[in-house]
Structures are given as C-alpha cells and as structure tokens.
Amino acid sequence: xxPVRKQRLILVCFIVVFSTLAVGLVxxxxxxxxxxxxxPAEIAAGLAPTGQPIRLGGMxxxxxxxxxxxxxxxxxxxxxxxxxxxAVYTGILPDLFxxxxxxxxxxxxxxxxxxxxTEVLAKHDENYMPPEVAEALSQAHDEATGS
Amino acid sequence: MHASEPRHRxxxxxxxxxxxxxxxxxxxxxxxxxxxLRLDPQALPSALIDKPLPSFSLPALGQxxxxxxxxxxGEVSLFNVWATWCVSCRIEHPFLxxxxxxxxxxYGINYKDEDAEALRWLDELGDPYRLSIVDAEGSLGLDxxxxxxxxxxxxxxxxxxxxxxxxxxxxxxWAQTLKPIIDELRREQRAGDRS
Amino acid sequence: xxxxxxxxxLIISLGLALxxxxxxxxxxxxxxxxxxxxxxxxxxxxxxxxxIAFACLAWSFVADDFSVALVANHSNSLMPTVxxxxxxxxxxxxxxxxxxxxxxAWIAAVAVFSTALPLVLLSRVLSVLGFVAVGFLLFSLLTxxxxxxxxxxxxxxxxxxxxxxxxxGMIIHPPLLYMGYVGFSVAFAFAIAALMGGRLDASxxxxxxPWTNAAWAFLSLGIMLGSWWAYYELGWGGWWFxxxxxNASFMPWLAGTALIHSLAVTEKRGLFRSWTVLLAIFAFSLxxxxxxxxxxxxxxxxxxxxxxxxxxxxxxxxxxxVVGGSLTLxxxxxxxxxxxxxxxxxxxxxxxxxxxxxxxxxxLTVLFGTLFPLIxxxxxxxxxxxxxxxxxxxxxxxxxxLIPFMGVGPTSRWKRDTGRRWLQELVAPAIAALIIGVLxxxxxxxxxxxWVMLAVILAGWLAxxxxxDLYMRLRSSRWRSIPASYWGMQAAHLxxxxxxxxxxxxxxxxxxxxxxxxxxxxxxxxxxxxxxxxLEPVQGPNYxxxxxxxxxxxxxxxxAVLQPQKRRYLASGQVMTEAAIDAGPxxxxxxxxxxxLEGGRAWAIRLHYKPFVRWIWAGAIAMxxxxxxxxxxxxxxxxRQRATAPLGxxxxxx
Numbered sequence: 001x002x003p004v005r006k007q008r009l010i011l012v013c014f015i016v017v018f019s020t021l022a023v024g025l026v027x028x029x030x031x032x033x034x035x036x037x038x039x040p041a042e043i044a045a046g047l048a049p050t051g052q053p054i055r056l057g058g059m060x061x062x063x064x065x066x067x068x069x070x071x072x073x074x075x076x077x078x079x080x081x082x083x084x085x086x087a088v089y090t091g092i093l094p095d096l097f098x099x100x101x102x103x104x105x106x107x108x109x110x111x112x113x114x115x116x117x118t119e120v121l122a123k124h125d126e127n128y129m130p131p132e133v134a135e136a137l138s139q140a141h142d143e144a145t146g147s
Numbered sequence: 148m149h150a151s152e153p154r155h156r157x158x159x160x161x162x163x164x165x166x167x168x169x170x171x172x173x174x175x176x177x178x179x180x181x182x183x184l185r186l187d188p189q190a191l192p193s194a195l196i197d198k199p200l201p202s203f204s205l206p207a208l209g210q211x212x213x214x215x216x217x218x219x220x221g222e223v224s225l226f227n228v229w230a231t232w233c234v235s236c237r238i239e240h241p242f243l244x245x246x247x248x249x250x251x252x253x254y255g256i257n258y259k260d261e262d263a264e265a266l267r268w269l270d271e272l273g274d275p276y277r278l279s280i281v282d283a284e285g286s287l288g289l290d291x292x293x294x295x296x297x298x299x300x301x302x303x304x305x306x307x308x309x310x311x312x313x314x315x316x317x318x319x320x321w322a323q324t325l326k327p328i329i330d331e332l333r334r335e336q337r338a339g340d341r342s
Numbered sequence: 343x344x345x346x347x348x349x350x351x352l353i354i355s356l357g358l359a360l361x362x363x364x365x366x367x368x369x370x371x372x373x374x375x376x377x378x379x380x381x382x383x384x385x386x387x388x389x390x391x392x393x394i395a396f397a398c399l400a401w402s403f404v405a406d407d408f409s410v411a412l413v414a415n416h417s418n419s420l421m422p423t424v425x426x427x428x429x430x431x432x433x434x435x436x437x438x439x440x441x442x443x444x445x446x447a448w449i450a451a452v453a454v455f456s457t458a459l460p461l462v463l464l465s466r467v468l469s470v471l472g473f474v475a476v477g478f479l480l481f482s483l484l485t486x487x488x489x490x491x492x493x494x495x496x497x498x499x500x501x502x503x504x505x506x507x508x509x510x511g512m513i514i515h516p517p518l519l520y521m522g523y524v525g526f527s528v529a530f531a532f533a534i535a536a537l538m539g540g541r542l543d544a545s546x547x548x549x550x551x552p553w554t555n556a557a558w559a560f561l562s563l564g565i566m567l568g569s570w571w572a573y574y575e576l577g578w579g580g581w582w583f584x585x586x587x588x589n590a591s592f593m594p595w596l597a598g599t600a601l602i603h604s605l606a607v608t609e610k611r612g613l614f615r616s617w618t619v620l621l622a623i624f625a626f627s628l629x630x631x632x633x634x635x636x637x638x639x640x641x642x643x644x645x646x647x648x649x650x651x652x653x654x655x656x657x658x659x660x661x662x663x664v665v666g667g668s669l670t671l672x673x674x675x676x677x678x679x680x681x682x683x684x685x686x687x688x689x690x691x692x693x694x695x696x697x698x699x700x701x702x703x704x705x706l707t708v709l710f711g712t713l714f715p716l717i718x719x720x721x722x723x724x725x726x727x728x729x730x731x732x733x734x735x736x737x738x739x740x741x742x743x744l745i746p747f748m749g750v751g752p753t754s755r756w757k758r759d760t761g762r763r764w765l766q767e768l769v770a771p772a773i774a775a776l777i778i779g780v781l782x783x784x785x786x787x788x789x790x791x792x793w794v795m796l797a798v799i800l801a802g803w804l805a806x807x808x809x810x811d812l813y814m815r816l817r818s819s820r821w822r823s824i825p826a827s828y829w830g831m832q833a834a835h836l837x838x839x840x841x842x843x844x845x846x847x848x849x850x851x852x853x854x855x856x857x858x859x860x861x862x863x864x865x866x867x868x869x870x871x872x873x874x875x876x877l878e879p880v881q882g883p884n885y886x887x888x889x890x891x892x893x894x895x896x897x898x899x900x901x902a903v904l905q906p907q908k909r910r911y912l913a914s915g916q917v918m919t920e921a922a923i924d925a926g927p928x929x930x931x932x933x934x935x936x937x938x939l940e941g942g943r944a945w946a947i948r949l950h951y952k953p954f955v956r957w958i959w960a961g962a963i964a965m966x967x968x969x970x971x972x973x974x975x976x977x978x979x980x981x982r983q984r985a986t987a988p989l990g991x992x993x994x995x996x
Contacts, residue, residue, distance in 0.1 A: 173627070
C-alpha cells in the first residue's frame, strides 16, 4: 500500500477507536449522573421515579423546618402551592436557606414519597429565585387558573 | 490517468466538504444557544403590561368592606404584593413607608397570608398602604401573574398596569426606574385633564 | 465630570479600534504601505484611551461617586480602598471594561514587540484584533455602559459589593482569567492572518508560540486562583465544582493546551498546519462562548453575572460573526496552508498528536456536559442538571490515558524514533514508579487504595521520566546551553504531575465531618482533636459576625488556634461563612461555621482534614511558571531579527 494511504488508514482507525471510547465514556458518565427536576405537584402525582437521583424545587413551607435535637438531621416541606413534599437532609444548610424562600434539594425519593436529600441549594440573593422554581411555580399558577 | 480523474476529483470535493464540518457543528451549537436565550429562565413574562388591572372583589384587610378594582384607581399609584412570610418584604417596608409619607398612594395586596399576622405586622412596622387587599387564596395574584413576593406594579389613573418590578423596592430602584415612570404618567394625566 | 470623560475616552477608543480593523486590512490587500504602517500607532492609541476610560471608572469607585449607577450598585463607603478599587471589576459592566483594557494591552504589546514581522502579516493580525476590540467596545457602550449616572436622586451610600467578592483572591482572580481569555485572541488573529495570506510557515508558528504560551499561563493562574478562592471563601471546602462558569474558563484552557502542543509540531516540523489554525480558532471561540455563558444567563451558576437577554443576543451575534466568519474562511482557505509531508508513527509528532486528540476530546466532553441542560431544555426533554460525577467519570480516564505518553514525550525524537530506544530509556523510571505507587498507599494510608496507587504510579512515572531526561541532558551538555523552552516544558510537566497527586490524594484521603458542637465540646477528626473554646461577637468594618475559637491539638501538642466566623454584612444583609484554615504542605485543617442551633447556644460546624490539597494549586503555579519561562527562550528573540526565515530554519534541537 502507498505509505501515505496506509498512514491515513491508521489515522482513521485511531479516530474511530478513540471516538467510540469517548462516546462510551460520555454515555457511561451520563447514566445515573444527571438528574431531572420535579416540582412537588409532579411528585405528588407519582410522576417522579423512586430510587433514582432527582431534584425537587419549590418554596420551603413556613414553619415546616423540624430539627433533630441530637444531630444535624433536618426535615422541611417544599411546596409549589399545589402539593407539598417532605425532604430530609443531614448536614449544614446553606446560608441563604430559610422558610418561605425558594429551595432546590437533590436526592432520592423513597417509598414514602419523602426526598432523602444529599444536597440543598438555596436561592442566591434577595431578588433571585432558582429559575426552575420560578417556572414550576408559574406552571402551578397556569394549571390552577386552567390556562 | 483519465480513468482516475473523476475519482480524484470526488476525493477533493469530499476533502473540501470535510473542511466545512467545524462550521456546520458550530451552526448547530449556535442554534441551540439561540433557543437557550429565548428560554431564558429568568425572564418574566409581562403579559399584563398596558392592560387594565384584572377585576376582583376582595375584602380589605382589617375592614368589614369588600373592595373592587374601581375603588382603588383614579390616580397614579403603586400596587405592592406583600406577605408576612416574605423576608424581602420586611426589607423594603421602611422605604415604602417613606414613599407613602411623601404622598404616594400605595395599595397593598396581602398575598397568601393570615389576616391576624398581617395586621400584627402592620401594627409593628407601620402601615404604608391606603388599604391592603386580602388575597388569601392568591386568586388576584394568579390573575396578575405574581411569581412571589415582593412585587410592585405601577398603575396609572385609568387603572392600567404600566410597569412591573420584581423584587425589593429600594432607593436605587425608585430613583432609576419607578420615579421616572410615575413622573411621566402624572404628566400624561395632567395633560389629559387639561385637554 | 470624570465619568463623562471616561465615557468619552471609551467612545474615542471605539473610533480608533474601528479604524484599526478597517484601514490596515484594506491596505494589506491593496499593497498600500502607508495604510498598513498606521496599524501599530492605532493599536497603541486605542490602548491609551481605554486605559483612560478604565482609570476614570476606577477613580469613580475609589472616590465614592455614588452618582454613577455602577458605583452605587456595587460599592459602599465603608469598604476599604483596595476593595473599592477591586469593585471596579466586581460587576458586569466594569469587568467588561477591564476585559477590553487587557485585550487592548495585548494588541498594543503585539504592535510594540512585532516590529520585525512582515508588514502585511502584522497589519492583518492587528486588524483582526482591532475587529475583536470593536465588538467588545460596542457591547460595552450599547448594552452595558459603565458610566451611567443617576441624576437626580443620587443615593447617600452604595448598595455594597457582594460579600463573596470582598476578598483579596477576588482582586486578582478575574484580571488573570481575563488576561488568559483575551490572550488567545492573539493566536486567533495570527491564524486568521495566515488564512488570509494563504501562507503559514515555521516562522509563523514561532511568532504565535510565545503569545499563546503567555495567554495559557495567565489562564492557568486565573483558574488556579478561582479554585483556591472557592475553597476558602465559599465555606464548604470544595475546590472544583464543574460549575458552568468554571467550565467556561476550563474549556479554553483545554483547547489552549492542545494548541500549545500542536504549535510545537508546526514550528519544528511544519506539520499539522491547518489543524493548528483550527485549534487557534477553537480556543478563542471557547473564550467567547465562555463569555456568552457567563453573561447571558442561559445557564445558572454561583458565579454568573445578573443576566440581561439583550446582552446575550449581542454576544451571540458577535460570536456567530467571529466564529462563523473564521470557520467559513477556514473551510475555503485551509487547503492553502495544509502541510503535505507525512510523518512516522513512532516519533514525537505522533505523541503530540495523541496529546491533541485527548485534549480535544476532553474539551468536547466538558462542552457537552456543560450544554446538556440547555440542549435538553431546548428540545423540551425536561430540566436536567449534569453534576460533577459525569465530568469526573469522563475527564479522569482521559487524563489517565494521557500520562503514560506524557512520560515518553520529552525523551522521544522528532521525525523517527524506535520503540526499542524508548524501552531502553524508560524502563528504569517505569519500574521505579511502579514500586513507589504500589507501596505508597500502604505507607501513607495504611491500607490498599486502588486510585491512590494508580495516581502515584502515573504521576511518579511522569515525574521520573522527566527528571531522567533532564539528568541525561545535563550530563551531555552544559547547563547554560539548555534552552529556556526546555526548562519551561520541564516545569509545566512536573507541575502537572504535582496537580495529579494533589487531586487524587485529597479526594481519597480527605476527612470531612459536619457536627453539632457547643462551646467546650471536643471532637476527634483524622488524629487531630478540635476543642471548641468559645463563641464571641466580632465587629468588622462593614459587617458583624459570630466568631468561634478552636484549638487544634495533635498528640497533645497545640497545632493551631482557628477562628472561623459567620458574618452578616450591614449594607446588604447578606450572610457569609468565613472559614478558618491552617495550611500546610501536606495537609490543611479547615473549620467553618454552619448555622446556629438551639437559638445560638450550639452551632453546626464543619471540621475538615484535607491532605495534599495545596499540591493542586502548587502544580498549577508550576505549569504557569513553566509557560512563562518559555518566553525567555533565545529562539523567539532571534525570530524577531529574522522573522522571514524559511521553513526548516527551526529544525535545530528542541
């Protein structure tokens, strides 16, 4: 074979092998490592999978934050004014976490419909609401008005 | 020589085509970015701008009467969505009080709140509102498309919503946005009265 | 007056940039010497006026001119002067001015240092850079005017700078990052000029290399500082989050790394020419894409600026124009610059090709992960988020694949080498690295740990192969005759090994505990005992804080007294966690206050033990230092004297 053509062949093989590898890595990386956002109404309607990582977003219900006296375990309710879902988290809550404010909790939904959160993110400043929360709340509005 | 020429030429064309690959990929990416911009999660629709205040008939906070949209219009005023559960409302409260003291009519929309707590809050912090409309169910809020509290609407003398501000009203927001709009609306109103 | 003066200077700068982007370019196609010769003076003039504009803005901040909206929104009279100055770029509009200032500084530097370049090439390079400057100046003036006044109604005091940004790290992190971002515009301009002229030779590569290395070094330092800042300022001890904004700076870095190596091949062997040009376009495009992602609000992140759709549309349009235009030019002109020589598989060229493929794939996978939420949202598949596990799963294997070849690189020869020689040269470092790697987890951690073993084997292999090559060189030639670029390469590759060790050891051996503690409590973490002595209120210049006092003991001996704080900033009411860190070369001890419990009698406390965490940043500093070192290479100075040397002039020793 012509040396230049041979070189091209090796190059093509190399690219094919490498891109297969890369695509494989990406697929593997994406599996189980991306999580879908659910507002409380969809979780209450049974649309969210249990045992898989998801994110839950809404407002922390006023007066719903319950702390365990012995540990850092904390329970709170998240609402989109249509349905309410309870989340449980052990650890330090972010500085901006507070009742009546927007929150996003990532974790796994258990059989009782309680979110076992591994991460809690609060809204970033006084005028900002996590966009997903804003959208979920506005959808709840739309559904409530039947539009 | 002649036989191989077409093949050679198609090879060149293919090679040329390959060079357009980066451009093609970029165009696809650019398309997604453009759609992404439109999806801009933080842009709030302002469907009610330049539309009249939705009609309602709700109780006034701490009073025995029911108010409707006709009773709260007639001059350029602010409608402020507030609630005792809203932390930011407490922050803007002193500034609203200051504005009210200077004679600006402000109406409150007490959003998804308890009457007793709301009255206690106004008792403690002062009451900048001409009156507060009790929107316990959030129905007026729904009609207005309220995302959360605080939100503030500028309504002109004819009862048409002219501007919506999401978030805290403070000195800066007032000086940069709200005041110019209100001044302009008042000028319009005066001009309209004269003619 | 001063702000108006600054605004005016900004407009003049735009005018000069417009001239720069048009006149010399037209001149270069018409052969008009006079028009081309105008380029350097226009470049310098444009820099002077943007510098004046920046000085005016900084003055407004330092002098507390709250009639300027930007100052009123992002500064406060209580802040120390240094922070007021830094607040100039702690916001979208001001950071844009800083960005343009640096871009203009690079342009002026090219104008000053490239007098030996052929005039046609120089005028085209400067014109392309001028065009980029026009884009950003228009962006600043049309969508984000930094000098806007609030008159009347000037507030008494400013709204304060976001407390997260009130920090020394913040004073230098963005400037370095921007220096890197905009630095790639020089390599880009060289690439576009080469495509226009259809001529790309070794001297072209030799001209682009120092600029690219410098930009890459700045970007490395900027990313490293950002990581360090997040570590001590965000209050939870993380140092890399794969956050969209971090990725926005990391992608140009990855593409830039590929570009640096590809440029080496183009300079030494005249190969990969059109590929190098494509990478130069790619690296700068990713810088622009990063700007778009950070400033348009399409992705949410802790670092993002407040968004404004108009800004997003502008940057996207500019991105489309620059990237679309240059890729179209590439598609038509690439055959003119393509290399026609083949190369052997067992050679340094092929190793560098492998480097390029790995870095390109890494860039694309990071790009894919960053944009995945946007794509699924656009296709209405739901609101997904892609977390660090994805990036780790994809990125780490790629880097692991890279290192075995990195060890061979410096020893390998250009043109043709033999596998047998590689084996002879490198069998000793390989065996030594294997032994160290297998023993290390047992000696340090007391038990087997697969990831630590792999990381130490790989890093050890890289470091030992590098050091062996250095030793051989020092034996065969005099110390002074070794070129600066070789020392730079050594420093950067050793830095990479150091970072690898830091990253893997801290992820494997860190101990992180979140506990509820009352004053008087003692806790044991990783062999250190932490005593919570007391809680006291602290009064700062523009904040009040709850302060805790901890004594850290090891084997009964005092190691450190640490005083973390929970601050509440007065002007904005924002709450901030101020971690207390006892840093060391082999371990950090990190304490941060979470939230008050039981009405403030107890606190949620983070106690972290982080071994080798400093190595991550030390390695990054070594990489940046190495890249700066290459600038001292005599070859580049000689290139200034005979810029038009024909291809093949660069075939001397590496």
